């Protein structure tokens with residue numbers, strides 16, 4: 001007998017319930033990845049994610065001793081074809097929660113079953129699946145804290161135990177498989193070289209990243225997580241997105257990292273952040289329209305501006321606001337941006353520039369190695385103030401105050417905006433405030449070596465508040 005294990009966002013062998021279940025039957029296992037851009041539509045993988053996926057598939061294939069089959073096209077059609085080619089009796093997969101996948105999976109399941117093929121799906125990537133968490137009256141939560149405390153921790157079934165990596169499985173490869181290179185995930189222009197020095201995609205890279213975080217980051221997490229100039233966050237997000245490790249594995253290691261059951265602020269805080277990941281997926285499951293529509297409908301009347309030149313300056317890190325530019329350049333160069341800086345750059349786009357959050361969402365989608373439909377749209381709606389449990393719109397970040405607080409020595413800005421390196425700390429985060437003599441001594445002419453600020457922070461703040469007030473009350 002043959003069982004197809006359809007890999008998606010679970011590119012690992014350990015703690016992989018679909019793979020473990022298929023292996024446990026004793027059947028031959030056909031591990032298959034399908035690149036299905038057409039069905040993903042506007043949410044086909046962005047460029048940075050494609051680079052990551054290429055590496056991650058290569059790593060998975062290596063772990064499978066070259067037995068990973070890869071194909072590009074409509075997953076529905078490919079699965080039916082593969083079943084008839086191999087006589088497979090069953091298809092197993094771990095569940096995904098993007099709206100387009102849910103619909104598509106449902107259709108695939110129906111047609112396979114109609115042909116007498118067994119279909120089994122598992123929870124590979126969430127501690128608490130969306131259908132298991134609800135309020136007393138059965139309706140979904142919209143606010144994080146009660147969702148997490150009452151919904152998940154107190155009332156949902158406990159996270160499943162880890163499943164062992166199967167041993168001695170007879171893996172089977174499809175003769176018609178493409179090569180990973182044939183998926184054309186890598187761009188023609190090799191812009192990803194600096195990115196490649198920052199990351200090791202794949203299951204063993206993920207395990208190393210987790211080890212490093214447990215050795216160094218976790219014990220400073222709670223206070224250190226807001227500091228982009230330091231290395232106290234885990235940077236596990238792309239590994240989690242592609243399922244190179246599961247949140248179950250992460251949670252278990254975190255729990256084991258502290259002696260006994262002693263309360264530990266860092267550990268609790270980190271687990272709560274993993275809870276935000278769960279919450280974003282939960283919101284997307286219950287409000288699938290949230291990738292494009294404001295969850296608070298009054299924002300449909302928000303007077304967004306359109307300005308492609310300002311948008312481009314934001315994208316390329318040329319706004320003249322150092323912390324914003326540092327963040328946008330970090331993103332471009334490394335495929336990542338620290339969470340604090342994501343909030344600052346996003347707030348600058350939607351509030352100081354009054355450009356629609358969709359523009360930011362699209363740019364992040366294309367450039368982040370951890371681009372994730374749920375986390376990205378929830379993050380943007382949160383910053384824009386239009387989300388379920390969002391920052392109130394009128395709370396507008398001042399990027400200079402934020403920078404002075406969270407990059408106090410300017411190390412982060414100096415790394416990504418090297419042209420400002422010679423400026424004294426006092427003016428680094430607001431070079432336009434520097435007296436002419438200071439700029440001259442640093443050899444910097446604003447407007448030539450570094451842009452003048454794209455907007456006046458005070459005026460643009462007032463403009464944003466006026467725009468917010470112009471919306472008529474909620475429907």
Ligand code: FAD
Pocket residue numbers: 225233234235236237238240241273274275276277278280337338339340342343346364368370371372373375376377379380383
């Ligand atoms: P850590 O602080 O080490 O946290 C551990 C894990 O918890 C993360 O890997 C992530 O899986 C989860 N997590 C932490 N914070 C959040 C959060 N606020 N929301 C959801 N999950 C969280 N995250 C993505 O994974 N993909 C995205 O596309 C994405 N887009 C974002 C867009 C905006 C505008 C904002 C404000 C945030 C976005 N985030 C996104 C959330 C967050 O910034 C990243 O998850 C985090 O920076 C990843 O770094 P880390 O792994 O070092 O996080």
